[in-house]
Amino acid sequence: xxxxxxxxxxxxxxxxxxxxxxxxxxxxxxxxxxxxxxxxxxxxxxxxxxxxxxxxxxxxxxxxxxxxxxxxxxxxxxxxxxxxxxxxxxxxxxxxxxxxxxxxxxxxxxxxxxxxxxxxxxxxxxxxxxxxxxxxxxxxxxxxxxxxxxxxxxxxxxxxxxxxxxxxxxxxxxxxxxxxxxxxxxxxxxxxxx
Amino acid sequence: xxxxxxxxxxxxxxxxxxxxxxxxxxxxxxxxxxxxxxxxxxxxxxxxxxxxxxxxxxxxxxxxxxxxxxxxxxxxxxxxxxxxxxxxxxxxxxxxxxxxxxxxxxxxxxxxxxxxxxxxxxxxxxxxxxxxxxxxxxxxxxxxxxxxxxxxxxxxxxxxxxxxxxxxxxxxxxxxxxxxxxxxxxxxxxxxxx
DNA sequence: ACCTGAACACCGTTCAAGT
DNA sequence: ACCTGAACACCGTTCAAGT
Numbered sequence: 001x002x003x004x005x006x007x008x009x010x011x012x013x014x015x016x017x018x019x020x021x022x023x024x025x026x027x028x029x030x031x032x033x034x035x036x037x038x039x040x041x042x043x044x045x046x047x048x049x050x051x052x053x054x055x056x057x058x059x060x061x062x063x064x065x066x067x068x069x070x071x072x073x074x075x076x077x078x079x080x081x082x083x084x085x086x087x088x089x090x091x092x093x094x095x096x097x098x099x100x101x102x103x104x105x106x107x108x109x110x111x112x113x114x115x116x117x118x119x120x121x122x123x124x125x126x127x128x129x130x131x132x133x134x135x136x137x138x139x140x141x142x143x144x145x146x147x148x149x150x151x152x153x154x155x156x157x158x159x160x161x162x163x164x165x166x167x168x169x170x171x172x173x174x175x176x177x178x179x180x181x182x183x184x185x186x187x188x189x190x191x192x193x194x
Numbered sequence: 195x196x197x198x199x200x201x202x203x204x205x206x207x208x209x210x211x212x213x214x215x216x217x218x219x220x221x222x223x224x225x226x227x228x229x230x231x232x233x234x235x236x237x238x239x240x241x242x243x244x245x246x247x248x249x250x251x252x253x254x255x256x257x258x259x260x261x262x263x264x265x266x267x268x269x270x271x272x273x274x275x276x277x278x279x280x281x282x283x284x285x286x287x288x289x290x291x292x293x294x295x296x297x298x299x300x301x302x303x304x305x306x307x308x309x310x311x312x313x314x315x316x317x318x319x320x321x322x323x324x325x326x327x328x329x330x331x332x333x334x335x336x337x338x339x340x341x342x343x344x345x346x347x348x349x350x351x352x353x354x355x356x357x358x359x360x361x362x363x364x365x366x367x368x369x370x371x372x373x374x375x376x377x378x379x380x381x382x383x384x385x386x387x388x
Numbered sequence: 389a390c391c392t393g394a395a396c397a398c399c400g401t402t403c404a405a406g407t
Numbered sequence: 408a409c410c411t412g413a414a415c416a417c418c419g420t421t422c423a424a425g426t
Contacts, residue, residue, distance in 0.1 A: 129368065
């Protein structure tokens with residue numbers, strides 16, 4: 001009956017995995033070090049053995065989210081969709097990556113994949129164009145994901161729109177194709193989450 | 195010598211103005227209700243007479259920032275620059291507007307101004323196009339503003355780039371002109387702040 | 389109409405000490 | 408190598424009570 005001392009020992013990986021799962025449950029605003037620690041049956045101070053501070057933990061989560069971006073060579077639109085869908089994999093994923101990414105923008109894997117696809121189709125201004133597409137995808141995905149979450153909590157003004165998501169998909173495809181300077185491929189519905 | 199009871203009385207406007215000035219000083223992350231109250235020589239609980247909660251106060255600040263967007267009819271590029279410069283007027287302005295704006299995206303003044311400019315130049319898909327431009331501007335401005343702030347605190351990896359800001363200006367112009375479907379006007383340097 | 393005072397349930401982070 | 412316990416300096420918010 002006595003509360004046995006917890007023998008669970010963790011490493012950087014198990015902490016990050018648990019934090020990522022918690023992010024998906026509670027969202028970025030409620031992802032506190034104390035909640036993460038509670039999920040691991042550990043005192044909050046234990047986390048500081050594995051990560052120097054919260055910002056470093058969040059950066060690790062952002063890295064794990066962007067690491068799932070496919071890197072096989074395809075066209076620009078498919079690459080952009082892959083980035084967007086990776087951001088959609090976890091709740092508030094876009095916002096997390098956006099707010100963590102400023103420090104390493106040029107060297108990101110996402111931009112490299114976009115640049116490759118642009119070069120393959122013979123586009124001009126590959127560096128600037130890939131940056132612009134990435135900025136658009138991050139802004140768009142952040143707004144869409146916020147709206148999805150607000151929607152699911154009934155906390156937004158009435159809309160007479162038939163299907164908001166379909167409209168946002170059109171905006172995404174139009175944006176990427178315009179920025180890529182190429183004629184659009186047929187759209188594919190994303191697997192999005194609030 | 196006795197700490198006299200403060201006769202200062204405030205209203206919604208004075209609270210918002212003081213909070214906006216504080217935002218510019220300390221940034222969004224350090225903009226707490228308690229700090230805002232201290233700036234007004236008032237107890238934190240006093241703020242809840244004027245605003246129901248922090249989110250409502252932040253929404254008011256976002257409204258004030260976007261209210262300075264010029265609405266005189268011009269071309270799309272000039273309109274987009276006007277939006278970006280309004281976001282740059284206060285520290286973390288882009289991030290604040292981005293994180294506050296999801297609830298009212300279609301009805302925003304910014305998108306209306308972009309749609310007007312697009313119609314004036316005879317563009318197709320005006321609704322989708324104006325949304326895409328707005329998403330791009332918000333994503334781009336948020337990333338640029340974060341990078342500016344990180345730069346000024348020396349907290350980012352070494353870069354051999356000659357001038358990062360010039361590159362980002364090129365990205366902005368390329369993005370807006372591509373999304374507008376129009377040939378670029380000569381670029382104008384922005385008045386940006388960290 | 390607008391504010392104080394006190395309280396409640398939280399935060400991130402540090403650091404000595406334990407095993 | 409990894410964790411506890413205790414502390415420090417903070418948060419947003421509520422609510423009775425004051426003027």
